[in-house]
Amino acid sequence: METWREARRGREAVPLVRDATLELRAGEVLALVGASGSGKSLACAALLGVLPPGTRRTGGRVLLDGADAEPASLRGRAVACVLQAPRTAFNPLRTIGDHAGETLAVAGLRGAPGRAARDAAFAAAGLGDDPRWPDLYPFQMSGGMLQRAMIALALLSGAPFLIADEPTTDLDLVAQGRILDLLARLVRERGLGLLIVTHDLGVVARLADRVAVMEAGRIVETAPAAALFSEPAAPATRALLAAHRALHEIPA
Amino acid sequence: MTTAGLPARSGSVAAAGALAAGFVLLALAGPLLVPHDPLAVDLAHRFAAPDLAHPLGTDHLGRDILSRLIAGARTTLGAVLVVLAVVVALGLSVGGLAGMVGGRVDAVLMRLCDVFLTVPTFVLALFMIGALGTGLVNVVAAIVLSHWAWYARIVRGLVLELKTRDYVLAARIAGAPRLAIFAEHVLPGVVPPLAALATLDIGHMALHVAGLSFLGLGVQPPTPEWGVMINDARPFFWTRPLLVVWPGLAIALAVLAFNRLGDALRDRLDPALVAGRGL
The missing domain is CATH 3.40.50.300 (P-loop containing nucleotide triphosphate hydrolases)
Incomplete structure (x- = not known):
């Protein structure tokens, strides 16, 4: 325990x-x-x-x-964290995929296994349907989607x-x-x-x-x-x- | 309304941009463009009037003035480029370190900056040259030493402001190393205002290079440099004023063009400033 x-x-x-x-x-x-x-x-x-x-x-x-x-x-x-305001918790100049890359770097995952882990985490958070999400900037997403993305990043950290x-x-x-x-x-x-x-x-x-x-x-x-x-x-x-x-x- | 003034202003920006691009082109391709060797002395044709061979005439040693002006663009703007590159690199590392680490490191680095900031830049540059000796390299070193602290202070301020953003906190909680946070989340916010500042400073730095060279402290004759050319022409000012006018015009136009460009860049990259002006 x-x-x-x-x-x-x-x-x-x-x-x-x-x-x-x-x-x-x-x-x-x-x-x-x-x-x-x-x-x-x-x-x-x-x-x-x-x-x-x-x-x-x-x-x-x-x-x-x-x-x-x-x-x-x-x-x-x-410990991973989900913050209150999803709008400000993402760097407006970076795509969602960039943010995921940062989490993967901390976890030490690279290349194809990293991408697979990323896609699995985002699917688990309910963002798997749209293949374009890694290229989206935070302003292109709704608050709910961003909060899901933040939860996905938390899952990705393991x-x-x-x-x-x-x-x-x-x-x-x-x-x-x-x-x-x-x-x-x-x-x-x-x-x-x-x-x-x-x-x-x-x-x-x-x-x-x-x-x-x-x-x-x-x-x-x-x-x-x-x-x-x-x-x-x-x-x-x-x-x-x-x-x-x-x-x-x-x-x- | 701020928008009412914009069309007229953007016309002057286009002119300034074209002029600045022209100077940069001269600096880059100067050796290919000069009609004559800028160092070739021809005493038989001293003070030649402008003609087809020498569009701006020749100086007291028979050297082609247009060729020397073109070659001078490379000397002056090249020196400015080196100064800016070093100043920006120093500012980013010292200001970035102070802002990111904070605490005692910040205090020590900022007191060091204060030492450099207490002395007016030109006086400090003169002092440095007194200690280091004259010459192009020493002028560059002197201007760097008298200006880097400004950049460090500005970078630190920007870093401190950007550090409070939620996404920086999110990255810290995600366990990202401090250097990665600086590179990914802080630097992108620092670069645009710094680029505007550096562009604004091109004219200012060019004045320093030319001014120190004019005083005989910078670039040494016979190297073609605008300040050196004015100094060379000084004894003949009353009889041949155009010898002073041409390099003077080059300096004035370069400073004006880069200042206007930097102003426009700041307007575009610093929305807070523009909003403030609208009030």
């Missing part, structure tokens, strides 16, 4: 994330929920060693299969874990549903460990096995998804649920 943990990340003077421990298993979907600014994305950035300027990691550990791992060593090998930071926030409702279905299918078929960061409890209900709730930089509750919806323990969780029900006019 592969796991990783993290704890106590912070910034000079103002700690932003601390006492946050997450455990992600292969073949499981863990949702990290919380209000905007609660530190969800920052915790993921710290895990991968890509903290934004002005923040730094002051402590904490990452364990991969029980052994200490350097954040930089996880990138593209143990990483056993996937972090999806609000993967559906920038998409329309139809594309949202399809992307969530795709992620669920990949977890089931390939045994990926998926950490999905979201503030949408609808996404959680649809996808997650377990849920971690974050508030003000701390994990305040971790529970199986069903239990969290039926008996929320932490006040932050109850507030999120109440807000969700009020928004969607579901009686408590």
Whole structure:
């Protein structure tokens, strides 16, 4: 069983994330929920060693299969990432094929086997029908297609874990549903460990096995998804649920 | 409206482009085009008036002025080309390194740039020549040393801005090495503004080469060079003003043409600037 943990990340003077421990298993979907600014994305950035300027990691550990791992060593090998805004996550001057080439270079795949792996990954992400996609530039693709391309790149890296930071926030409702279905299918078929960061409890209900709730930089509750919806323990969780029900006019 | 002015401006751009292309052609094919050997002295025909054999006449040593102007294009523009190539390479490596690595490396490299930026370029170039001695190679070295820091600073600024893009973050998370990220995602954003800047600087650098040569610090006679030609003609300014006018005209036209071209290039490659002008 592969796991990783993290704890106590912070910034000079103002700690932003601390006492946050997450455990992600292969073949499981863990949702990290919380209000905007609660530190969800920052915790993921710290895990991968890509903290934004002005923040730094002051402590904490990452364990991969029980052994200490350097954040930089996880990138593209143990952990792949799907970012929130597919439009800006691709270099506008490079084709989708160029981006795939970059991932293949990290994976050390070249030539015909590389192309075969690339086509297989894009087919698995639902982009296999169109033979022209490697020559497409990001502006020629829809947001949903780009998000599929990003998932394909994640698959191509062969990483056993996937972090999806609000993967559906920038998409329309139809594309949202399809992307969530795709992620669920990949977890089931390939045994990926998926950490999905979201503030949408609808996404959680649809996808997650377990849920971690974050508030003000701390994990305040971790529970199986069903239990969290039926008996929320932490006040932050109850507030999120109440807000969700009020928004969607579901009686408590 | 900015668009209203565009047609008239593009006409001047076409003229500037044609002129600049003409100078580049002269620099490239000069030896094939010169009607006479630019170094051939013919004291019997000193100060010859323009005629069919010597369309612009001859100078105080009977050398053909047109041939010397054409040969001078290669000296001046060749020196400028070398300067720009070295300055751009230095700027890209120092600015790229500082911007990509950041932290202490950035601080040290930028303080080094500051040392070069505190002294006005022409004064610094004069100082370098004082230390290195005169000659074409030393002039090139002096102009490089007095200008590279500008390029390094600009490249660093562009790199810092491009580094914050989401696709750079995505590439980092995908595990791409830093050099690959620089080459694939940062460099393509740095090159266009840098190309515009370098084109704008051709005229500026040409003035430096000609100016230093005019002062006797750069290219040495009898090598044909526009600044050298003006200096050669200085004693005869009151009697034969055309000897000063021809090389002066060449310098002025070259600077104007490349400046206009660089301006147009910047307008095309720097949309933010154009948008700002429209407000």
